Amino acid sequence: MDPVIIAGAGPTGLALALSLARQGVPTVVFDETEAGRTGDRPARAERTALLSPGTAESLARLGCNTIHEDGTTWTGWRTMRRRQEVARAEFGPDSGTSPLHIAQHHVERQLHEALATEGLARIVPGTRLDLLEQDGTGVTVHTRGADETWWRGSYLVGCDGSRSTVRKLLKIRFPGRTAVDRHAVTALRVELPNPGEALLHRDPPGSGLGPEVMARPLPDGVWRLDWLLTPQSDLLTADAVVARIRGTLTAWCGRVPPYELLGTAEYPVHQRLALRWRVGRAFLAGDAAHLTGALGAQGVEEGLRDAENLSWKLGLAWHQGASETLLDSYEAERRGAVGARLRATDQVLPLARAKGLWPVLRRSVLSGSQRQYAELLADSHLGRGPIGSPPVYTRSPLALPAPRNGSSEASPLVASCATPPGAPVVDVEVTALDGSRARLRDRLGRDLLVVLIAPGTGVWESRHWLTAGLMPRLAKAVAALPTRAELLVAESYPGATAHSVLLIRPDGHLVTAMTGCRPAELYSYADLARGGPPAQVEDRVPH
Known part of the structure; x- marks a missing residue:
């Protein structure tokens, strides 16, 4: 079968290629730059990423x-507002709740180095896609640049940025808003x-600093400083940047401490969302599919989540075939x-940028609480709330249907669990059938996971409990599932009782939690997770 073609060698495209390679799927990655090695590109001041603990762990798992x-956990x-602290969050050294702040070129370099060890991934530098055709069995694309030729692939994924050629060739609209925020960095x-x-500092003391400035630490004593620019602000000159730096440092330190300016940039923040993310065998991901960034929303994080979601579905499609339901579920x-x-973000943004906001909020919007509003502004940076928390895929063709007639009663087959269906699972220690122990997230990426909650198994060798209780019947049921799955055992899981069985997707999202071993129901849930039986080749036509 032909390789998957990936247009774009940013974090999204590289992570997708690496994840597919780990699943035994060959890829060809078109990199428009001549260097052919992203880590050789000059670092830019505004290009840093905030990664949630789960996403950072996923990258570590990829190599x-x-x-x-290379990054910093806060x-x-x-x-703060003026000279008053209005909200604080603290992260313990081993809490696992702090985001990872890292320069984007470090992420790209590490992905390149990991890909260099994979024989299934090929990066083609200095190459840009300019034509594409597709049929029921694959895609054909033409490139110009270092390799002006035609390529044949099983699928195509456009990870080629906000000005995506793939998106334009697919004639997909990219509506949204331009320059909803503007920053100096x-x-x-x-x-x-x-x-x-x-630190997020609203209305910092001192003239000419603007309505908001943020400081975020990076390794080696480096800080990234962001100033929110008003619509009336002129283009920044070098002298204006130095004036902002000196004024800000004076406000925080009482003086201007010695500093080294490593880089500066001015950039606008756009908000856009492609109307379609899939046309036949072609997909969009990363900045080609969406632009975020207002109030601290992280485009790199969302792009990596795109890659994690799409990779296991394309891996399943490449090895076993896939239904239209499975492939459509990526966009859904x-x-x-x-x-x-x-x-x-659109709901919060007018409040965050309105003049004279704080007195109004105290009277109405947040019932007089500055602190609640301050915490709302931090949500994107701290990975919580509707703006920043990990996604929960409840409205998905792969999800269980909601109870009928609005009933809140759960099926007697469904076990209690602190993780709702569609949400990312909690990372717990698990034991494989060979007796090896690992973290649950270390087993993600390729196959479905079936996890039996069995208190007490940790004190016994696996040969003792492999033939006891539910294990023989459950092992037989897992072997009979319609797609590959791995059986694991955990001593406990938040909210789950003994003999609960969790079914988990390769990207770490829960399908369901069941009570006991019910082979027929487990089969139906696994079939739901893969989107049903694969479509016949003649049925897989572009749409």
Whole structure:
């Protein structure tokens, strides 16, 4: 079968290629740059990423072994207004709740290095796609640049950025809003108060600093400083940037400490969402499908989530065939999740940017609580709330239907569990059938996971409990599932009782939690998770 063609060698395209390679799927990645190695490109001040703990773990699982060393996990977060602290969040050293702040070129470099060890991934530098055709069995594309030729692939994924050629060739509209925010950014090496803590400062004291400035730490004493620019702000000159730096440092330190200016940039924030993310065998992902960024929303994080969601579905399609339902579920889940974030941001943005806002909020919107509003502004950065929390795929063709007539009563087959169907699972320790132990997230990426909750098994060797209780029947049921699955055992899981069985997708989202071993029901849930039986080749036509 032909390889999957990926247009674009940014974080989304590289992560998708690496994930597919780990599933035994060959890929060809078109990189428009001549360097052919993303880590050789100059770093830009505005290109950093905030990664949730789950996404950082996913990159580490793919082979980005120094992802945490190259980034910084914050010790805390503060929100201030003028000279008053109005909100604070603290992260313990082992809490696993702090986001990872990392320069984007470090992410790309590590993905490149991991891909270099994979024989199934080929990166073609200096190459740009300019024509595409597709039929029921694959796609044919033409490139120009270093390799002006035709290529044949099983699927095509456009990860080629906000000006995506793939999106234009597919004639997909990209509606949204331009420059909803505008920022000036610098990277400084400097000593600031509260090292390790990120700071969002509203109405900072001092003239000419604007309505908002943010400081976020990076490794090696480097800080990223962002100033929100008003619509009336002129284009920044070098002198204006230095004036902002000196004024801000004086407001925080009482003086201007020694600093080294490493880079500066000015950039607008756009909000856009492609109307379609799939046309036949062609898909969009990353900035080609969506632009976010207002109020701290993270485009890199969302692009990596796109890759994680799409990779296991394309892997299943490449090896076993896939139904239209499975392939359509990528757009339904990811476009739905990003669209919900954009709507939530649009609701908050007018409040965040309105003049004279705080007195109004105290009287009405937030029942007099500055603190609640300050926490709302931090949601995107801290990965919580409707703007920042991990997606839950409830409205998905792969999800269980909602109870009829609005009933809240659960099926007697469904077990209690702290994780709702469609949400990311909690990372717990699990034991494989060979007795090896690992973290649950370390087993994700390729197959369905079936996890039996069996308290007490941790103190016994696997040979003792493999033939006891539910295990023999459950192992037989898992072997008979319509798609590959791995059986694991966990001593406990939040909210789950003994003998519960969790069915988990390769991207770590829960399908369902069942009570006991019910082979017929487990089969039907696994069939639901794969979108039903694969379509026949003649049925897989572009639409």
